[in-house]
Amino acid sequence: MSREANVLFDIPGPRARKRNRLLSVLVSVVLLAILAALCWRLQAKGQFEKQLWTPFTEWTVWRHLLLPGLLNTLKAAAVATVLALIFGAVFGLARLSDHWWIRLPAGAVVEFFRGIPLLILIFLAFFVPNKISPAIAESPFGQLQRMSVDYFFFIFGVESNAGVVTVPAFAAVVFGLVMYNGAVLAEIVRAGVLAVPKGQSEAAYSVGLRKNGVMRLVLLPQAVTAMMPAIVSQIVVLLKDTALGFIIAYGEFLQAGFKQVPANYHNNVLQAGIVVAIIYIAMNMSLSRLATWLEGRSRRSRRTSAKTLGSSGPPPAPGMTRQATGEPGAA
């Protein structure tokens, strides 16, 4: 990059090179000064004490606090990914339906869950069932509620005691992640199918395939290749968003590393935050790498005629036509 011209600046000549060197020195000095000020402050507050850092070198801390937390994070992320992909596929295809009575409700559901914050969805699943279930248990739907908890929602640890349904933090986090990310994935699926050139479906219809066959045999296989990078980057967002479980005290990685460790080891919040952040960054960056790699592969691929959806972000908000470049995840 430094040796070629780009939109913003030319190949530097001798004077520009001199100026750049001067700027380099200047910027380095300023950055080092900020770093030094921070270190001085840390030192003044006694944050370099050895006992604050050593917990992270002990195996017992990792075994009893950090690794179980990491496992819980990955568990929530894995379950939510699978369910969100199903949700996204169903609602994404439903939005493409020819029947308005399928298309419109599906669109409303997707826009609703995309428009409200993930944390509110998690709160909804965590607080509401507990409050309204006694009333439902006495209504004609009581039997239905009991059966759905006993035969289905128990998988996620939901319990029903004398009509009061309790949702564990894990299930609440998974619910929020599935609804929000499922809605975003639905948009990705829709964009992926729409990205396949029209000639493909026209050709498929003209050789006599029905709607189902056109979708299943021609459009979807090409769309999946095109939307793979976008899906993987949404999974990065989902993984990052599991950290919201912290707020409802789900024992995930942030809860373990940032609350349990400081509570047991001299309130070393800053140190714990740094270690936890490094691990999150490592996880997310490796997943992002995968997305970039898939994007390159998909762009080169001849198995699809669709334009690859970028890995840089989910589809735009309602009313927007262009591809968005990066929507921050909630957490």
Next chain:
Amino acid sequence: MFDFTPFFENSGEILRGFWATLRLAGAAAVLSLIIGTVMVSFRVAPVPVMRKFGTGYVNIVRNTPLTLVLLMCSLGLNDILALKFSSVSSTTYYWWAVVGLSAYTGAFVCETLRSGINTIPLGQAEAARSIGLTFTQSLRMIILPQAFRSIIAPMGSVLIAMIKNTTVAAAASYGEVALVTKTIVDKPTFSDGVIPLFLGVAIGFLILTLPTGYFFGWLAKRMAVAR
């Protein structure tokens, strides 16, 4: 169950919560735009040190959960390092929430701006230079106007995501609407009307996000660069 009276009894608190959300979102929108602009000027600068710093900042902040960013600001920087904006605790927590949210959103603003600059064909800059425009002139008259127009819709997405992200500040002791909702639900006297409460909060957020989305979509279409 669909009795709205408890909702209206608490509507004052909920509205105060939304007002707190709006104050946070407004301040963070301005500050994140500033941070994002500074960072993107670092990322595309001809000086390698600046580029490294910009890239490092974006990669670190973007891959850290916002919950952690905000908690580090409130518990780490404010409480432990005692870097306080004010001696009043609600004020200092507000400003740290603004800083944390802006630092996080700024990374996304930076990436959006960069992709806007990347959409401009090299020929535009070459043509500008060949007719004798200086660097500043070509930036001001050729490159930035096109870059800004091409990022309106993505910036709208970033703004909407940021508005939704204000709820995470509940973790950092800032009393916005998610925290208010939780407080109301936790009241022992509040047994009925939990569905109207959540409906109200959800509709409140849809009122904030959907029109923003349509507005930016309309603006983006209107301002699109034909190419």
